[in-house]
Amino acid sequence: MTETKLLRKESLGPLLQRLRQGGRRIVAPCQAGQTNTVWFREVDGDEQIDLERFTVASAKSVVFPIVEEILKFKTIGRQVTIQNGTPRVESTVVVGLRPCDARGLEVLDAVFLGEPQDLFFRKRREATTLITLSCSKADENCFCTSVGGGPGDTRGSDLLLTPVQDDRFLVEVLTPKGAQIVEVGAELFEAVEADATQVPNKERFLASVPVRFSLSDVEAKLPRLFDREEFWHEQSLACLGCSTCAFVCPACSCFDIQDEGALHGGRRLRCWDSCGQKLFTLHASGHNPRSIQSQRWRQRIMHKFSYLPDRSRITPDAAGRPGVFGCVGCGRCSRACPAGMNIIERLTAIAEAEL
Amino acid sequence: MIQAMETLRKRAQELLETGTVQLIIGYAEGSNGRVRPLFARRTEDLENLVIDERCSLNLAVYLRKPEVRALGKPGIVATSAVLRSILQLAAENHLNGLEPLYLALDGSGEVVELTTPDQIAAHLAKLGPAAPQFSTVDLEGMDRAARFGFWQNEFDRCIRCYACRASCPMCYCDQCLVECNQPQWIPVPAHAVGNLEWHISRAMHLAGRCVECGACTAACPVGIPLNLINHHLADLIEKKFGGRAGTSVNLDYPLSVFRADDREDFIK
Amino acid sequence: MSEFEPKIIAFVCNWCTYAGADLTGTSRMKYAHNVRVIRTPCTGRIDYMLILKAFAAGADGVIVSGCHPGDCHYTSGNYHARRRWMVFRSLLDFLGIDVERIRFTWVSAAEGAKWAEVVNSTVAAIRRLGPYDEYRQLQDKGIDSSFVAPANEPASSNEATGTRM
Numbered sequence: 001m002t003e004t005k006l007l008r009k010e011s012l013g014p015l016l017q018r019l020r021q022g023g024r025r026i027v028a029p030c031q032a033g034q035t036n037t038v039w040f041r042e043v044d045g046d047e048q049i050d051l052e053r054f055t056v057a058s059a060k061s062v063v064f065p066i067v068e069e070i071l072k073f074k075t076i077g078r079q080v081t082i083q084n085g086t087p088r089v090e091s092t093v094v095v096g097l098r099p100c101d102a103r104g105l106e107v108l109d110a111v112f113l114g115e116p117q118d119l120f121f122r123k124r125r126e127a128t129t130l131i132t133l134s135c136s137k138a139d140e141n142c143f144c145t146s147v148g149g150g151p152g153d154t155r156g157s158d159l160l161l162t163p164v165q166d167d168r169f170l171v172e173v174l175t176p177k178g179a180q181i182v183e184v185g186a187e188l189f190e191a192v193e194a195d196a197t198q199v200p201n202k203e204r205f206l207a208s209v210p211v212r213f214s215l216s217d218v219e220a221k222l223p224r225l226f227d228r229e230e231f232w233h234e235q236s237l238a239c240l241g242c243s244t245c246a247f248v249c250p251a252c253s254c255f256d257i258q259d260e261g262a263l264h265g266g267r268r269l270r271c272w273d274s275c276g277q278k279l280f281t282l283h284a285s286g287h288n289p290r291s292i293q294s295q296r297w298r299q300r301i302m303h304k305f306s307y308l309p310d311r312s313r314i315t316p317d318a319a320g321r322p323g324v325f326g327c328v329g330c331g332r333c334s335r336a337c338p339a340g341m342n343i344i345e346r347l348t349a350i351a352e353a354e355l
Numbered sequence: 356m357i358q359a360m361e362t363l364r365k366r367a368q369e370l371l372e373t374g375t376v377q378l379i380i381g382y383a384e385g386s387n388g389r390v391r392p393l394f395a396r397r398t399e400d401l402e403n404l405v406i407d408e409r410c411s412l413n414l415a416v417y418l419r420k421p422e423v424r425a426l427g428k429p430g431i432v433a434t435s436a437v438l439r440s441i442l443q444l445a446a447e448n449h450l451n452g453l454e455p456l457y458l459a460l461d462g463s464g465e466v467v468e469l470t471t472p473d474q475i476a477a478h479l480a481k482l483g484p485a486a487p488q489f490s491t492v493d494l495e496g497m498d499r500a501a502r503f504g505f506w507q508n509e510f511d512r513c514i515r516c517y518a519c520r521a522s523c524p525m526c527y528c529d530q531c532l533v534e535c536n537q538p539q540w541i542p543v544p545a546h547a548v549g550n551l552e553w554h555i556s557r558a559m560h561l562a563g564r565c566v567e568c569g570a571c572t573a574a575c576p577v578g579i580p581l582n583l584i585n586h587h588l589a590d591l592i593e594k595k596f597g598g599r600a601g602t603s604v605n606l607d608y609p610l611s612v613f614r615a616d617d618r619e620d621f622i623k
Numbered sequence: 624m625s626e627f628e629p630k631i632i633a634f635v636c637n638w639c640t641y642a643g644a645d646l647t648g649t650s651r652m653k654y655a656h657n658v659r660v661i662r663t664p665c666t667g668r669i670d671y672m673l674i675l676k677a678f679a680a681g682a683d684g685v686i687v688s689g690c691h692p693g694d695c696h697y698t699s700g701n702y703h704a705r706r707r708w709m710v711f712r713s714l715l716d717f718l719g720i721d722v723e724r725i726r727f728t729w730v731s732a733a734e735g736a737k738w739a740e741v742v743n744s745t746v747a748a749i750r751r752l753g754p755y756d757e758y759r760q761l762q763d764k765g766i767d768s769s770f771v772a773p774a775n776e777p778a779s780s781n782e783a784t785g786t787r788m
Contacts, residue, residue, distance in 0.1 A: 032578065033509065034578075037576075039577075056577065066545050067546045067767060069767065069769070087767070140386050141386055238392045238394070244518045258544050260544075269546075274516075277517075338521065338574030339412065339522075340385040341391075342391070494717065502718065503719025506718045547761040548761050548764075551675075555715075562710050584718070610703070610707060613699065613706050622727040622729060623728045623729075
């Protein structure tokens with residue numbers, strides 16, 4: 001049963017300050033350097049949190065860091081000592097992520113919390129609380145409603161804030177972690193009046209995100225489109241094969257393991273990787289099963305809209321959810337792509353393809 | 356400008372209709388007010404053709420995609436940045452076998468057709484120097500420690516997506532330095548050392564070859580001012596060794612030639 | 624507190640500077656002990672990244688030295704090296720790396736005394752500049768790790784990361 005409260009917008013800062021004083025790290029969107037872009041950053045309180053603009057990248061680096069050390073080793077003589085890393089986990093609150101970001105973390109759950117469980121991911125995930133912000137604005141790259149989400153979707157969040165009238169947020173307390181935040185905030189939160197007319201109608205304040213294509217058509221048609229080389233060729237002509245889409249995506253989870261060091265010692269690192277790169281599938285023999293960009297583009301789409309949902313139906317994720325798609329409709333890939341690839345157009349073409 | 360656009364569109368259509376080219380590579384309206392590349396095979400595809408100050412993606416980069424080359428002889432809607440890249444690619448013998456036709460706008464908005472490097476060089480000379488696209492940061496006024504702090508701050512945001520490399524026509528290596536693991540000279544992960552070594556290596560590999568089109572800076576999703584680095588080296592090389600990339604097809608690669616009287620002030 | 628002893632790496636060419644350093648020794652000239660010499664066939668072979676790798680590995684200063692222009696054993700290796708260094712040094716300076724810590728010299732096989740002077744003056748200069756911790760600290764930056772203390776805690780030893788000379 002979801003509890004609902006109200007929070008004045010001006011009380012958000014004090015709430016975060018209390019959480020900080022209680023030992024939690026606060027991560028929120030703020031402007032990066034002199035650029036006109038917004039990023040999830042750890043905020044000490046002095047930075048201006050930007051709750052208006054979309055961040056360039058997702059919040060996934062909080063639970064899936066861009067570079068993390070998983071072990072180190074030392075050699076003295078013939079003696080090798082290995083120390084396993086454990087994530088240096090700090091209790092973290094991410095505030096200002098969007099419903100699509102929260103659902104993105106659920107996709108990562110499907111990957112990292114299956115069998116075997118990724119210890120590093122799990123510990124970070126357990127230590128992270130999500131205060132999600134509903135979207136009152138969307139742009140033409142948003143398509144959350146086409147993939148089962150929405151601008152006020154509660155899935156995956158601990159608290160969902162929706163900006164409503166009178167400079168307040170409607171606060172939906174969705175999980176015990178969320179309830180803990182409310183406890184810390186105590187009197188900063190206002191009760192919602194028992195009188196039904198006082199309860200803000202959340203829907204009124206949400207952005208309108210039209211459904212752009214049929215997800216079930218996409219999933220149904222993909223296996224039969226696999227061999228249509230010309231089709232994938234056309235879709236990916238503009239693609240330059242960088243890693244931008246994968247890295248800004250809330251649902252992408254591919255990684256590389258890199259060992260660094262020398263004979264006397266070193267470390268093993270996990271870092272992000274992308275299937276868009278030629279090197280991703282290059283075999284030691286020199287053979288590359290995805291040697292051209294159209295094959296890599298096809299892989300990206302198939303993985304997100306065919307393989308992942310297929311596999312997750314066979315093996316539901318840790319929370320027992322079947323049919324997870326690898327896309328939450330946030331549109332970041334389209335916004336960040338240097339070559340202007342537009343994923344809505346691509347998916348629409350798939351959904352409407354003639355078989 | 357609208358008139359020039361119309362003329363450009365008509366000419367592009369004619370070229371396709373007459374079979375002079377099989378493909379027009381240009382820019383079209385994209386989403387969120389941006390432009391994106393257009394690969395027009397039919398005249399109808401050219402309805403959305405645009406050319407304006409938003410066209411920072413360097414279309415010359417598509418000449419290295421075999422899938423694009425396979426579409427046939429291209430006509431390329433070319434900004435001066437694209438034309439400079441073409442000259443530099445020609446100087447590096449990297450255009451062999453390809454004879455695109457370039458549609459460009461001259462200073463008065465007339466559409467000109469260019470085919471040979473000499474024509475391109477003459478056209479560029481007439482246009483004069485391009486206006487700087489990106490704001491500059493006064494790094495000269497900073498001391499060393501401040502500069503180090505500035506760049507560390509910038510590279511801190513680098514996620515090693517390689518959008519800079521992917522959008523650069525001069526980064527045409529089949530196997531990039533960072534993709535070699537015997538040895539792994541440049542670290543793969545996006546940590547401080549890796550990012551610094553990557554950007555230094557890329558700047559060095561572009562020294563004397565970068566035509567300052569700005570595509571890398573526009574492509575970077577985190578807004579690192581890469582143009583500043585490449586501009587610094589382009590200026591240095593012109594001052595010390597003469598010549599500037601993208602101005603002539605007869606340009607030697609400055610780091611593979613030398614003069615016995617190269618002058619420096621730091622070797623004792 | 625003992626005085627800081629700089630660690631200097633020297634990339635030298637075999638035919639001139641290495642031979643010159645040999646001469647310094649055979650002439651029984653005393654000079655600072657802080658240099659580790661790496662012999663290459665020619666300065667033209669020296670990859671500019673080696674200089675940065677030396678800093679990353681713990682060097683506080685780097686010497687790069689070869690034949691005088693015109694005297695290269697391979698005719699033109701040092702001319703190529705000179706151009707390379709002009710560009711690289713300017714790039715490093717632009718990015719805020721301390722180029723005062725890099726000494727470029729021409730030392731011939733006959734210049735035993737010069738080699739001693741180069742080493743002594745470089746060691747003295749680096750001693751004044753102090754250890755190049757600013758660069759070494761980059762090793763652990765940008766990595767989420769259970770072994771690395773956050774920025775405001777005292778730095779741990781470098782053993783974990785294998786940066787040892």
